[in-house]
Amino acid sequence: MRRIWLAIRVFFLVLFRREVAEAVEAALEGRAAPPRAPVAPAEVQTPKGPAPAKAPQRSEALTLLAALQREARFVDFVEEPLDDYTDAQVGAAARDVHRNCRAVLQRLFAPQPLLGDAEGSEVEVPRGFDPGRYRLVGQVTGEPPFRGRLAHPGWEAAKCDVPSWSGGKSAVKVIAPAEVEL
């Protein structure tokens, strides 16, 4: 009984929703569904009462950018054309921007090398490795485990503590407020 009902649902979902159709096609061919944002199942979309007035949300990426600008003047630095300045001038500013950017990254992400091995040393890429953790370059042939020279040990965030933001609608995209001296 359950399977009959499922079949009917799948029939209509495949007909009307492209992402379901793709997933079913993938399942029939025996490969994993293409990675994508999870889609809420149809039955969740039952109408509810009026949604409560929600505070405007914004992307964590913008909040991170705001933190880098606030503490390290990152946006000012990158947005400024370098053509008119000598290397010494750029270097003088870069030293401070660099130090403060690093402080932000350390505090929010604490980046660590993905592999503990020294650059240039020989490392093994295990069987069944996650391609998100290893990028193979050069002559890639044969079957893992692979052996190779570590060109870059990679980075991994030990944490992800981006600040939370709660502001007004007109400030959703603000990276840095205008400063007015009274």
Next chain:
Amino acid sequence: MATQYVIGIDLGTTNCVLAYAPLVSDVPEVRLLDIPQLVAAGTIESRQSLPSFLYLASPHETTGGALDLPWATGQTFAVGEYARRQGAEVPDRTVVAAKSWLCHSRVDRHQPILPWGAPGEVSKISPVTATQRYLEHLLGAWRAAMPDAPIAQQRVVLTVPASFDAAARELTREAALAAGLPDDFVLLEEPQAAVYAWLAAPGERWRRDLGVGDRLLVCDVGGGTTDLTLVGVTEEAGELQLQRIAVGNHLLVGGDNMDLALAHFVAGLFAEQGMQLDPWQSVALWHSCRAAKEALLAPADSTQSRATHPVSVLGRGRKLIGGTVTVEVERQAVSDLLMEGFFPRSRIDELPARQRVSGFREIGLPFEADTAVTRHLAAFLGAHAGEADQEAVRPSHVLFNGGVFKAEPFRRRLLDVLGEWFGAGEDAPRALAGEHDLDCAAAKGAAYYGWAKQAGGVRIRGGTARAYYVGIETAGLAVPGAPRPLRALCVVPFGMEEGTEADVPGGEIGLVVGEPAHFRFFSSPTRKEDRPGDMLAHWSPDELAETDPLEATLPLDEAIDEPYVPVTFRSRITELGVFELWCVSTQSNKQWKLEFSVREEGQGAE
């Protein structure tokens, strides 16, 4: 619900930290609580510490809940990192160093006086209220993170400077209870907490590192204050015991002085090049100097570092690179400035320079006139010299605490100076081994102390760090124009233990019924031999310091015929370390508690 955690709170002059540990565990597992706080309007970030700054926003800035916290809406002020940042650019609305005001007996600490010197439009708050706000924030963070462990049921240990006198402790207590700390929270001296943090290391290491007769100097130089304490190692029934021997005076000199001195010096270098910094640039320079301090202090002779190090002030506005100004700062000059200014190689008999007293001294905080920590240290060690010591008590070990000592050159210099005083080589006082978390040791140690109290770990015995005296005017013929001679009656001896009380013999006085009776009140960190009932006729200003007066009123409706009641004093130190002084009628057994009248200006304070 039973008590689950012990919570250690370090209420610092510039930073607050909260550590906690599960009470029921075989080994202490001390952790730090991340404290969500505003880092900008409408932006909340969790940090390990809460800067002790409070920003009183103008009404226009609070619209839309810009200062709201996850646990509090409609906020009109901000505490923490955002307030610290605002402090530099909007000083009139930012409360700083409330803790130092708390122990400043020349002002009424219940009155809204902070930010000091703010214009009338700003609704100021009192030092006590500011302290309460910091604690409320910490407790809010706790409730949000630990909804199943209500604060009222946890064991809380709050640290205070060892140099806080009884009145400042009472005010801290008042603020803490108002903020919602449980009634039975305990006050612990900060340098002791730092020692507990070191004791917390596994394996009873301290028993190997310390032996009978050793004396441990705790040198705590924080952002705004310097706190000195001496802990001795004794033996009792074959067991090593730790005993707090002495604490220093409250010294208002710390890392902020160094950053400011450095900024001032670098501003002079800019001026030499014809660049006058505007107020905004000066603030930015202060931050740059704070960040560059350690790089600047790196020894100039080491091969990898150049003789100079650049210090920059970034351009304001969007023209960041174009507006940046830079000077090359000589490392040697910085070393001279900070080393010789704050840790000079002074002699052991060299005492801190005194401020010349002018007739019109501003009331503000009594910052130290002499910034040399080494000279203050010499005065402290000299004041507590025992009979066995030559001219100063000789510490065998040093425990550093406070952010200033993150700079290794300062630690080395202090040890060098101690070596010059007490002999170098084997005999030289040496730093305690082990990892030291200079920023969070007090909070962690406070949590460990609470745990050790339950689990039976080693404890530092100490009792009161001072002896206390009540001023008694002598009876006798009045001499026109001359005040009656004042004597000091000892009511609490040095080292009086928690949970004990003492009846003060002699010193019977008459209390007038229905009128408030005032007593001048004195304390001494150095007079260790005085017993309760001892009456001092003479003392030097160095020995006894006057603090807030005490006050008691005998209600009129008592069944008393006489216009006055003869009383004697009874002092008590509660289990929680709270000082109480009572007047006991010699006729009935009635007693009345004396309260600090911090509402009045300390009379006759120097």
